[in-house]
Every structure is written in C-alpha cells, then in structure tokens.
Amino acid sequence: MKSFKVSVVMPNINGKTIMEKNLPKLFEAVNNPKNNIIEVIIVDDGSWDDSVKFLSTEYKDKVKLIKHTKNRGFSAAVNTGVRATSGDLILLINTDVIPEKNFLESVVPHFEDPKVFAVSTHETGYGGAKGFWADGYIQLGMNEETKSVHQSFYVSGGSGVFRKSIWQELGGMDEKLLSPFYWEDIDLCYRATKRGYINLWEPNGKVVHQHESTISKFPKKYVARVKERNQLLMLWKNIHSKNLIKKHIPAIILRALRHPGYFLIIFMALGRLNIALKARKKEIKECKVSDEAIFANYKFTPTPKQSIKK
Numbered sequence: 001m002k003s004f005k006v007s008v009v010m011p012n013i014n015g016k017t018i019m020e021k022n023l024p025k026l027f028e029a030v031n032n033p034k035n036n037i038i039e040v041i042i043v044d045d046g047s048w049d050d051s052v053k054f055l056s057t058e059y060k061d062k063v064k065l066i067k068h069t070k071n072r073g074f075s076a077a078v079n080t081g082v083r084a085t086s087g088d089l090i091l092l093i094n095t096d097v098i099p100e101k102n103f104l105e106s107v108v109p110h111f112e113d114p115k116v117f118a119v120s121t122h123e124t125g126y127g128g129a130k131g132f133w134a135d136g137y138i139q140l141g142m143n144e145e146t147k148s149v150h151q152s153f154y155v156s157g158g159s160g161v162f163r164k165s166i167w168q169e170l171g172g173m174d175e176k177l178l179s180p181f182y183w184e185d186i187d188l189c190y191r192a193t194k195r196g197y198i199n200l201w202e203p204n205g206k207v208v209h210q211h212e213s214t215i216s217k218f219p220k221k222y223v224a225r226v227k228e229r230n231q232l233l234m235l236w237k238n239i240h241s242k243n244l245i246k247k248h249i250p251a252i253i254l255r256a257l258r259h260p261g262y263f264l265i266i267f268m269a270l271g272r273l274n275i276a277l278k279a280r281k282k283e284i285k286e287c288k289v290s291d292e293a294i295f296a297n298y299k300f301t302p303t304p305k306q307s308i309k310k
Helices: 016-030 051-058 074-083 108-112 164-170 184-194 220-238 242-258 262-270 273-286 291-296
Strands: 006-012 037-045 064-068 089-093 097-099 116-123 129-134 137-142 159-163 198-209
Touching (some): 006 074, 016 037, 016 051, 037 051, 051 064, 064 074, 074 184, 089 164, 108 116, 108 159, 116 184, 129 291, 137 220, 159 164, 164 184, 184 198, 184 273, 184 291, 220 262, 220 273, 242 262, 262 273
Parallel strands (some): 006 037, 006 089, 037 064, 116 198
Antiparallel strands (some): 089 159, 097 198, 116 159, 129 137
C-alpha cells in the first residue's frame, strides 16, 4: 500500500483571532503520524489585522507562510498554496475548521483507488453533498449523516483532501472566473467528475466547521450577489447538455421577471462571459461523462429546507 504524504494548505484573511483558537487543534492532528501530514502552508491573502505578525512569531518554525501583498480571493490563495506543496495529497482547511486528532486516518486510504480525486471530511451536522437539476439551475443539498462512505457531488474547499496530480491536470481552482469566493470547489469537483474521477464523503474523518466565520467580514449583500453570479458562471461553463441549457434559458428570464433585482446578477455574470465561454470550450473537449449521468447519481427530491443555493 502506498504511503501518501499530505500537505496542508490554509488560506487566511484577517483570521488572527480564529487561528489563535484553532491552530493548536490542527497541530494536534499534524503531530499524529498516522495522518501522514508533512507540512503546513498558510497563505495570507492580504490581511490587515495582525495575522502575519502572529504567524511569524508564534508559528515561525511550524508553518510555511506565504504572503499576498493584496487580497486576491479564496481561489487565488488556495492555488498559491498548492503550488508550494510537496505532498501527494492536499488538505484544504479553513481557519474556522477544527479537526479531530485522527481525522485523516480513514480518509487517506481512499486514494489507493486511482479514480478518487477528492475525499470530503465529515463536518459535524452534515453528510455528503447532493447536486440536482431543478427549475433550470444546478441546485445543492446535503445528505443526512451516515456511517457509510458514499459519493459526494463535491468536496468542500474548506475541509477536503484532494489528489495533487489530478488537481494539476484540472488546472486547480478557476480564479479567473470565480474569484473572490463561492462555487470554486463545486466547479473543480464537477470538472473532475466529468472526466471520470470520483469524489467521496468519509464519515470517520471528523471535523467541526464554524461556517462563514471568515466570510462574515464581507458585506452580506455583496456576498449574496457573488454567490448567485458564480452559480450562473459555473453553470455556463460546465453544463453542456443541450436539453438542460434549453431549460435554463427560460428559467433565467423567468427568475429575472419575478425578481427584478436578479437583472443585476445577470449583468455581473455577463461581465465574465468571455472567460466562461473560453473555459467551456476546453471542458467540452475533455469531458467524458454527460451532465445527465452525473445528476442521475444523486436522485433527490428537494424540500424547501434541503434545497439551498451555495
């Protein structure tokens, strides 16, 4: 059995207070040799708090610190960190995630299967991700927590493990299209699935994710608009089925007529249309699995509580 080496990549923006609380827990896991962690890389994405000073003094010999001179967004910070890694696997972990000491022991063995691209840890309170097509859009939901491994529509960029060789094949997260945040991990995993790779959810890889502790620093209205814009851009880039696109076109018009504020979201997305179309051409050439086949794996009838827009 191959011994996979794990590199940790943590993006940070103004997270000094959170890191003071959570980094000791991360290093309990780092110090567990069964997790196979060989390095911790923290990418500071232009923080204006004392994050850099804190890391440079308290964790000088424990982490490799990379500093962006300005805020470039989540995808760019992650991509910077991954380029600096030396491991076979990449653990992406947010500053607001607290892992159990043995959380990777059951995750790493899944990569013995060369088709596995990514494995989701078990965020307390959440099962694996569901993806379904409804009302002309890609919608997201979550499985209930189970005791068994199962496929996941995507693996979170805040608490997931990714195979570096496939990451490089995919070109990493799409920072040109989806910066500053949201839908970049869904885009990445969907592209992997369309190439025939697999994403899994592992029940024993337990972590606690204090969701949006970092993103809450940005204005709520701005965050909401970026979410909806990136939902559109991810769809325009990756959904190639003529049948699904035919359903999407009237759906986007109807949504805008019902909610006039959605016209702003459309205009925001159109500003990056050329980037999306260029990426779309590449994806069409390289995909092996149809959109319908992917959604067929996640037979799911959403209720209002289960249906969410990431």
